[in-house]
Amino acid sequence: MADQAFVTLATTDNYAKGAMVLGRSLRNHNTSKKLVAMIGPHVSEPSRAVLRKVYDEVRLVDVLDSGDAAHLALMKRPDLGVTFTKLHCWTLTEYSKCVFMDADTLVLSNIDELFEREELSAAPDPGWPDCFNSGVFVFRPSNETYGKLLTACSESGSFDGGDQGVLNSFFSDWATADISKHLPFIYNLSSIAIYTYLPAFKQYGHDAKVVHFLGKVKPWDYSYDTTSKRIKGQSQEASDMHPNYLMQWWELFCSSVLPLMKEE
Amino acid sequence: MADQAFVTLATTDNYAKGAMVLGRSLRNHNTSKKLVAMIGPHVSEPSRAVLRKVYDEVRLVDVLDSGDAAHLALMKRPDLGVTFTKLHCWTLTEYSKCVFMDADTLVLSNIDELFEREELSAAPDPGWPDCFNSGVFVFRPSNETYGKLLTACSESGSFDGGDQGVLNSFFSDWATADISKHLPFIYNLSSIAIYTYLPAFKQYGHDAKVVHFLGKVKPWDYSYDTTSKRIKGQSQEASDMHPNYLMQWWELFCSSVLPLMKEE
Ligand SMILES: O=c1ccn([C@@H]2O[C@H](COP(=O)(O)OP(=O)(O)O)[C@@H](O)[C@H]2O)c(=O)[nH]1
Ligand SMILES: O=c1ccn([C@@H]2O[C@H](COP(=O)(O)OP(=O)(O)O)[C@@H](O)[C@H]2O)c(=O)[nH]1
Ligand SMILES: [Mn+2]
Ligand SMILES: [Mn+2]
Numbered sequence: 001m002a003d004q005a006f007v008t009l010a011t012t013d014n015y016a017k018g019a020m021v022l023g024r025s026l027r028n029h030n031t032s033k034k035l036v037a038m039i040g041p042h043v044s045e046p047s048r049a050v051l052r053k054v055y056d057e058v059r060l061v062d063v064l065d066s067g068d069a070a071h072l073a074l075m076k077r078p079d080l081g082v083t084f085t086k087l088h089c090w091t092l093t094e095y096s097k098c099v100f101m102d103a104d105t106l107v108l109s110n111i112d113e114l115f116e117r118e119e120l121s122a123a124p125d126p127g128w129p130d131c132f133n134s135g136v137f138v139f140r141p142s143n144e145t146y147g148k149l150l151t152a153c154s155e156s157g158s159f160d161g162g163d164q165g166v167l168n169s170f171f172s173d174w175a176t177a178d179i180s181k182h183l184p185f186i187y188n189l190s191s192i193a194i195y196t197y198l199p200a201f202k203q204y205g206h207d208a209k210v211v212h213f214l215g216k217v218k219p220w221d222y223s224y225d226t227t228s229k230r231i232k233g234q235s236q237e238a239s240d241m242h243p244n245y246l247m248q249w250w251e252l253f254c255s256s257v258l259p260l261m262k263e264e
Numbered sequence: 265m266a267d268q269a270f271v272t273l274a275t276t277d278n279y280a281k282g283a284m285v286l287g288r289s290l291r292n293h294n295t296s297k298k299l300v301a302m303i304g305p306h307v308s309e310p311s312r313a314v315l316r317k318v319y320d321e322v323r324l325v326d327v328l329d330s331g332d333a334a335h336l337a338l339m340k341r342p343d344l345g346v347t348f349t350k351l352h353c354w355t356l357t358e359y360s361k362c363v364f365m366d367a368d369t370l371v372l373s374n375i376d377e378l379f380e381r382e383e384l385s386a387a388p389d390p391g392w393p394d395c396f397n398s399g400v401f402v403f404r405p406s407n408e409t410y411g412k413l414l415t416a417c418s419e420s421g422s423f424d425g426g427d428q429g430v431l432n433s434f435f436s437d438w439a440t441a442d443i444s445k446h447l448p449f450i451y452n453l454s455s456i457a458i459y460t461y462l463p464a465f466k467q468y469g470h471d472a473k474v475v476h477f478l479g480k481v482k483p484w485d486y487s488y489d490t491t492s493k494r495i496k497g498q499s500q501e502a503s504d505m506h507p508n509y510l511m512q513w514w515e516l517f518c519s520s521v522l523p524l525m526k527e528e
Contacts, residue, residue, distance in 0.1 A: 098420070123393075124388055124393035124394070125393070125461065125464075126390055126391055126392065126393050126460070126474060127390055127457055127460030127461035127463035127464070128390065128449065128457055128460070128461040128465065128468070129387075129388035129389070129390050129393035129449055129457075130388070130448060130449040130450075130468070131464050132459070159463050159464070159466070159467040160461075160463035160464065160467075161463070165463060165467075175446070175448065175449075176443060176446070176448070177441060177443065177444075178443060178444040179441065182439070182443075183438075184394060184439065184440070185392065185393055185394040186394075192460070193391055193392055193393075195390030195393070196390070196392070196456070196460075197389065197391035197392040197424075198431060199390075199423050199424035199425070200391070200392035200395050200424065201392065202423070202425070203423040203424075203429075204392070204394070
């Protein structure tokens with residue numbers, strides 16, 4: 001459906017690389033949905049040009065410029081800059097339903113079935129599993145919801161300093177109300193979980209649909225040797241792991257994104 | 265109700281210490297339920313005597329001796345010894361409903377409301393949150409279920425080598441079928457989660473009802489100085505944490521369990 005879209009966000013050129021790989025991974029698995037990238041003002045022109053080749057729509061979201069409630073909220077809570085930018089996804093009201101995906105996610109198969117779910121559907125966060133992880137979630141754009149989110153955000157802040165805290169406080173019955181809003185964990189599989197409970201990963205991991213490179217070190221922080229096809233600085237343990245998601249990210253980056261960047 | 269019980273398991277004197285503290289913590293919070301400890305043949309007579317003071321019923325569960333299906337299953341899968349012993353809780357058919365609790369759990373408030381839940385209710389496992397953690401679960405004793413569990417266990421084994429793998433494979437729709445069978449995480453709060461997502465612990469941890477000392481190092485593996493009220497070997501980080509659950513375990517052990525042991 002034309003009024004449904006996958007949405008991501010990049011406020012820096014690095015996160016833009018993530019968004020490029022994510023977009024390509026969605027296309028490679030033949031999504032029938034639109035792809036929207038929200039970008040911040042610091043994303044460079046060459047990066048924007050590449051994003052335009054991968055995404056149907058690249059939308060500049062400048063909270064400082066916007067003069068709307070987000071701008072006001074930001075004045076009160078300058079610590080929540082990227083969070084306010086992410087919440088902007090609720091303003092994409094030309095779409096009836098969307099799936100937000102962090103720029104540090106990678107799609108491993110077609111996931112269009114996510115659009116059968118309702119707002120707010122998300123997978124549990126490993127660590128504190130009564131919270132959902134806000135790296136992948138189904139939502140319905142709505143200016144009303146957007147306004148309420150901003151109010152909640154500027155009044156109560158975020159218990160974790162980011163969007164995940166805000167969204168969990170706002171959609172506070174996620175853990176207890178409706179099992180259909182619990183996305184299976186394989187739609188937001190974080191690398192952390194693999195180590196924490198390896199037997200479960202071996203049992204269920206082969207069905208993984210979305211990998212999330214959650215945490216401080218992102219795929220683009222490694223360097224990759226295109227000749228030897230090796231990732232520098234990856235621990236031996238991680239590189240022995242099958243499947244090697246970090247390698248998949250880099251292979252997609254080299255095969256599908258680098259050529260587009262070279263054209264710029 | 266007289267036909268409802270909290271059930272735990274101890275196959276060694278060390279786990280028996282855990283069971284003593286757990287039992288006392290349930291009594292201190294005025295549970296109206298029966299307390300049942302299943303013990304293995306290696307638990308010493310003095311430990312049994314203390315358990316009898318804390319629990320309404322102390323039942324010897326000797327898989328090797330039992331001559332039932334569990335014995336046969338154990339011949340096929342000797343690696344799953346303690347697992348088969350734990351599954352024995354389904355044979356407590358004089359009770360209509362039970363809550364199983366690992367011997368390494370500690371109750372912080374009355375949790376009798378758990379008996380309003382149905383089989384199989386449990387809290388998500390941090391790490392792989394589409395699995396439940398088998399340290400706390402609501403079940404209905406039934407010889408039929410017991411037989412099916414043993415069959416499943418001896419035919420397919422356990423993906424993690426323990427009862428959690430077996431139970432998750434058997435109650436395989438837990439993640440997707442019924443939200444009321446998802447116990448809030450505060451009924452099985454594992455120390456691991458505190459470090460993984462500290463802001464969530466700070467936001468929600470004060471409501472904790474059951475702490476689970478999951479993992480290799482158990483409370484009884486530390487040593488405690490009764491004079492200085494200090495735990496040796498606990499990391500500074502952990503001891504600075506409020507509330508200090510490990511300290512609570514030791515304080516209960518010293519005040520309520522040691523005196524009973526000295527009588528023996
Ligand atoms: O400086 C930043 C930080 C975050 N993000 C966006 O916000 C998401 C969430 O942040 P991140 O993935 O770093 O958090 P984590 O998943 O590691 O908790 C990212 O994937 C990006 O889409 C961004 O554009 N710029
Ligand atoms: O040698 C053992 C190991 C386990 N258990 C029982 O099985 C439970 C599960 O094991 P454990 O708590 O060690 O596993 P974890 O929760 O750390 O995964 C324990 O709490 C005990 O009730 C036991 O009695 N003897
Ligand atoms: Mn992320
Ligand atoms: Mn345990």
